[in-house]
Amino acid sequence: MNDILVTGATGNVGRHVVSQLAEAGIPVRALVRDPSRATLPDGVQAVRGDLTAPETLEPALRGVDAVFLIWPGFAAETAEPVVEAVAKHARRVVYLSAHVPAAGDDDEPTIFHQQVERLIRRTGMAWTFLRPSGFAVNTLGWADQIRQGVVRWPFGAASRSLIHEKDIAAVGTHVLTSAGHAGAAYVITGPERLTQAEQVRVIGEAVGREVRWEDMPPQEARELLLASWGDPGFVDGALRGWESFVTSPETITDTVEGLLGRPALAFRQWAEDHAADFR
Numbered sequence: 708m709n710d711i712l713v714t715g716a717t718g719n720v721g722r723h724v725v726s727q728l729a730e731a732g733i734p735v736r737a738l739v740r741d742p743s744r745a746t747l748p749d750g751v752q753a754v755r756g757d758l759t760a761p762e763t764l765e766p767a768l769r770g771v772d773a774v775f776l777i778w779p780g781f782a783a784e785t786a787e788p789v790v791e792a793v794a795k796h797a798r799r800v801v802y803l804s805a806h807v808p809a810a811g812d813d814d815e816p817t818i819f820h821q822q823v824e825r826l827i828r829r830t831g832m833a834w835t836f837l838r839p840s841g842f843a844v845n846t847l848g849w850a851d852q853i854r855q856g857v858v859r860w861p862f863g864a865a866s867r868s869l870i871h872e873k874d875i876a877a878v879g880t881h882v883l884t885s886a887g888h889a890g891a892a893y894v895i896t897g898p899e900r901l902t903q904a905e906q907v908r909v910i911g912e913a914v915g916r917e918v919r920w921e922d923m924p925p926q927e928a929r930e931l932l933l934a935s936w937g938d939p940g941f942v943d944g945a946l947r948g949w950e951s952f953v954t955s956p957e958t959i960t961d962t963v964e965g966l967l968g969r970p971a972l973a974f975r976q977w978a979e980d981h982a983a984d985f986r
């Protein structure tokens with residue numbers, strides 16, 4: 708079997724794809740921008756490459772059979788030459804996309820995933836799209852507030868089906884190493900829905916501390932997010948998305964279980980796995 712190239716190999720999902728493939732004895736290359744700084748499992752080859760500089764990807768892609776592709780938060784316009792370079796070398800690609808709840812308008816924060824999916828469909832590669840719900844790991848953003856015992860954020864009643872990053876990786880690994888997934892777009896989610904206020908309670912229980920939720924007015928969150936993200940379209944799109952989960956809880960599927968033959972990991976499991984990050 709030729710190598711599998713994993714992009715985003717040091718990130719939340721990619722690091723687990725790398726280790727799960729390596730554990731299965733599959734030859735895996737990890738694309739990293741700086742090999743001297745990357746911590747990778749034994750036996751995994753680090754290859755240098757930058758997704759914003761497609762010409763740097765050629766050596767990493769040579770002799771590769773399949774690619775686990777992620778697209779970090781930059782504009783989709785730069786994706787075209789990257790997708791072309793991948794298609795020149797690989798027979799198949801598994802793309803970490805996102806689930807877009809409703810047909811999104813142009814401000815949808817996940818719209819660039821739809822553009823990258825379109826680029827991939829146009830190639831001759833066998834493709835599979837992973838469209839996860841929100842990542843449980845996003846709740847690490849509350850870590851400082853959890854330590855203080857109060858999380859202030861908007862939309863405590865927003866109900867989400869957050870997915871463990873290990874499950875996204877396990878589905879990716881399964882799809883990369885078994886047949887029958889070409890042309891599939893898998894909407895993958897956690898096994899249950901929890902409101903944001905409930906998520907905070909579960910994290911508190913895993914950490915052994917009482918933590919309460921306090922609803923922040925959305926306008927206050929908007930100002931905070933504008934200061935850190937800049938782009939008003941992105942901020943408003945994100946706030947609208949979160950608000951929508953109050954009245955339309957996030958989709959839930961049993962696709963993880965269908966593919967892996969075991970239930971998706973619960974948010975409580977995720978919180979226990981990450982308890983040290985909140986202490």
Ligand SMILES: NC(=O)c1ccc[n+]([C@@H]2O[C@H](COP(=O)([O-])OP(=O)(O)OC[C@H]3O[C@@H](n4cnc5c(N)ncnc54)[C@H](OP(=O)(O)O)[C@@H]3O)[C@@H](O)[C@H]2O)c1
Pocket residue numbers: 714715716717718719720721738739740741756757758759777778779780803804805806839840841842845
């Ligand atoms: N968070 C969510 O709720 C959610 C939901 C659905 C979909 N998604 C999608 O999931 C993806 C993020 O996955 P993640 O959380 O696993 O990633 P992550 O933890 O944010 O890590 C980003 C990875 O991309 C690499 N990277 C960044 N810029 C790069 C570049 N120019 N060239 C090569 N590599 C680069 C980083 O490597 P370095 O070590 O070089 O920095 C790192 O390995 C995004 O596309 C996001 O839209 C997220």
